[in-house]
Amino acid sequence: MIMLITALLVSGGAGAVLVSEWSDAVRVVQVNERAASDKDQVSVELAGDPAMVPYNNTTDTITLFLLNTGEYNLDTTDYQVLVNGGLPTSTTESVLPSGTDWNPGDILQVELTNTSWAFSDGEDALIYFLGASETIRGHTHSVTVNAEVRLNAFP
Amino acid sequence: MGASVGVGGLIIGISMLVVFSMAYQAISLQIDSGVDRIEEADEPAPTFTIDDAVIYTGAMVDVTIVSGGAGYSSGGTIEASSGTGGFSATYTIDGLGAITSVVITSHGNYSSLPTLVVNGGGTPTSTASLTAVRGNVLYANITNTGSTTIAHDDVWMFLDGQDPTLFSTVYNPPLTDLWFSGETLFLDWFDTGLPGDERITMTVGQTTVGHRLW
Numbered sequence: 001m002i003m004l005i006t007a008l009l010v011s012g013g014a015g016a017v018l019v020s021e022w023s024d025a026v027r028v029v030q031v032n033e034r035a036a037s038d039k040d041q042v043s044v045e046l047a048g049d050p051a052m053v054p055y056n057n058t059t060d061t062i063t064l065f066l067l068n069t070g071e072y073n074l075d076t077t078d079y080q081v082l083v084n085g086g087l088p089t090s091t092t093e094s095v096l097p098s099g100t101d102w103n104p105g106d107i108l109q110v111e112l113t114n115t116s117w118a119f120s121d122g123e124d125a126l127i128y129f130l131g132a133s134e135t136i137r138g139h140t141h142s143v144t145v146n147a148e149v150r151l152n153a154f155p
Numbered sequence: 156m157g158a159s160v161g162v163g164g165l166i167i168g169i170s171m172l173v174v175f176s177m178a179y180q181a182i183s184l185q186i187d188s189g190v191d192r193i194e195e196a197d198e199p200a201p202t203f204t205i206d207d208a209v210i211y212t213g214a215m216v217d218v219t220i221v222s223g224g225a226g227y228s229s230g231g232t233i234e235a236s237s238g239t240g241g242f243s244a245t246y247t248i249d250g251l252g253a254i255t256s257v258v259i260t261s262h263g264n265y266s267s268l269p270t271l272v273v274n275g276g277g278t279p280t281s282t283a284s285l286t287a288v289r290g291n292v293l294y295a296n297i298t299n300t301g302s303t304t305i306a307h308d309d310v311w312m313f314l315d316g317q318d319p320t321l322f323s324t325v326y327n328p329p330l331t332d333l334w335f336s337g338e339t340l341f342l343d344w345f346d347t348g349l350p351g352d353e354r355i356t357m358t359v360g361q362t363t364v365g366h367r368l369w
Contacts, residue, residue: 007165008166011169011170022180029184030187033184033187034191037192045358047319048313048317048356049316049356054316065311065358
């Protein structure tokens, strides 16, 4: 009788611990699975005419339009743009059609300035954009755009 | 002997319950993630074409009613007395037969500002004074060649790569604000705000299509 009770207690306790640990493991896997799934839903694309990207050759400013093509908001401040591998000296941004949140379907208009740029009309440039989503279930996800565009210079 | 068999049976039973519980959780996770994947499966990328696009820089984009006149009857049209640009408009009148509003039905294209006259509007007792306003009009036919339905709010338009404009703000849908597969829409976008545009570009999601303006 003693052995029976002891065996039941031991196996019951071990089973409870095992199930609890397994539940934790499943929960962790589920969280990571959701994070991976959310990342698939975060994306951005270069919008507008890649053959006529506005370049003001008086102020040396390139204007880019980036469309949030994902399902989640993107961060309007946490981004970086490289033009031919170089950083602009200043950037300003605004959300179109309006507002401050870069919602899905909205465009972020980014104006990049670097007075050392001396592009000519019709010159091609490599654009690399690295941005981030707002926090989704405790995670932020990066988005990138890599494109070669033709600059349309105007004074 | 009987007690040993009983103990062994209980231990095996509990062990099987534990295994069943773990298997259940694992299967639940698989089902959850599978359902999530199905729900989040990407729709096919939108595809569309700009069949043709033309811009008239001498179009009549508005009519200013300087004086509505009097004695007009309804049913007439407003046309240009000079030039061959093809302007045409309809009007509404008040109780005195004065023209109160004008709706342009054909913007036309003129190298200089034409004089406007009312045709078929009865015998006015006082002639209306109407002034045309010149501007740009862009005409385009666009076709949804993909299998997805596109909301007008999801379409961005650019002229010469600038001034992003939502399609829904310049297109008056005759029925709904959805662009169905195989449907061709006729865009009549006047007063684009930019002179001498060379290209129109439309972006929907990851798809961008450009077309030269003639």
